[in-house]
Amino acid sequence: MSIRTCVARAFCVVLTTGVASAPAPAPARENDPHPGLEKRDSVTTGIPRPAPATKGKGFLLDRLSKGHVRTWCAIDEVVAASNASGQPRSPTLRRLWEWARTSTHVLHVEMISPFQQPAGTAGVFRVERVDPAGQSHVAVIRLCPRNIRYAVVGRGPNSVESFVRFEGLTEMERYAEVLAHELAHAEYFLESPERLAQLAAAQGAIGALLSGSGRAIEPVHQELGRRLQEPLAVLAAAEAHAESVEAVVLRELAGDRAPSLAVENP
Ligand SMILES: [Zn+2]
Numbered sequence: 331m332s333i334r335t336c337v338a339r340a341f342c343v344v345l346t347t348g349v350a351s352a353p354a355p356a357p358a359r360e361n362d363p364h365p366g367l368e369k370r371d372s373v374t375t376g377i378p379r380p381a382p383a384t385k386g387k388g389f390l391l392d393r394l395s396k397g398h399v400r401t402w403c404a405i406d407e408v409v410a411a412s413n414a415s416g417q418p419r420s421p422t423l424r425r426l427w428e429w430a431r432t433s434t435h436v437l438h439v440e441m442i443s444p445f446q447q448p449a450g451t452a453g454v455f456r457v458e459r460v461d462p463a464g465q466s467h468v469a470v471i472r473l474c475p476r477n478i479r480y481a482v483v484g485r486g487p488n489s490v491e492s493f494v495r496f497e498g499l500t501e502m503e504r505y506a507e508v509l510a511h512e513l514a515h516a517e518y519f520l521e522s523p524e525r526l527a528q529l530a531a532a533q534g535a536i537g538a539l540l541s542g543s544g545r546a547i548e549p550v551h552q553e554l555g556r557r558l559q560e561p562l563a564v565l566a567a568a569e570a571h572a573e574s575v576e577a578v579v580l581r582e583l584a585g586d587r588a589p590s591l592a593v594e595n596p
Pocket residue numbers: 341342343371372511515568569572
């Protein structure tokens with residue numbers, strides 16, 4: 331498998347704490363607004379898509395419906411918002427957004443139905459095509475509006491994360507938090523040929539090992555586990571980075587609003 335195809339796997343935000351009661355699920359449509367979430371980041375596999383023709387750079391919104399473009403614009407407002415001092419409410423998110431907007435790479439944006447994804451998916455990052463020259467990789471960020479809207483805020487069972495996803499945020503700020511996580515993945519991999527190569531190697535190794543484990547007996551399972559340690563560590567490091575960035579954005583957005591709330595309640 332070439333690096334162009336084996337990198338085409340996904341990183342995602344999967345919510346494990348649950349989804350609040352939502353309107354009756356519509357059929358698998360991408361226009362569904364938002365379901366609830368729990369919190370766990372995991373790596374999932376995905377099916378590579380054909381690389382599209384890429385005329386533009388930075389964010390590409392041509393895969394969004396008109397309704398989803400409005401949602402994207404609302405996210406943009408969160409990113410662009412400033413505090414009383416004229417500084418970005420979330421400097422971390424603003425920096426990532428500007429990086430993506432001005433990047434020579436292509437970042438497609440999609441909004442997806444929860445019914446076509448693993449349970450609890452809130453966001454996904456996937457590399458669709460690797461530019462051998464490293465100048466213009468093609469990737470996609472997928473947001474799942476229904477899950478983001480109805481995500482349950484709280485720590486999941488056996489949770490070890492140091493922050494509570496979405497705690498204290500408005501609906502659109504939730505989108506911004508998930509976007510920050512996926513943008514962190516994008517920058518982490520697209521700006522580093524070494525990390526991109528590590529990702530390709532890790533996912534290739536995992537795929538090869540797992541595809542050959544069907545007839546495994548116990549000693550083979552143990553060997554499989556040993557050989558998976560290194561590639562899984564590569565993926566875990568990427569998730570740890572994205573979560574750390576996400577946690578900072580959460581604190582910036584939630585913390586920025588606290589003073590104004592205090593003023594409103596003398
Ligand atoms: Zn992630």
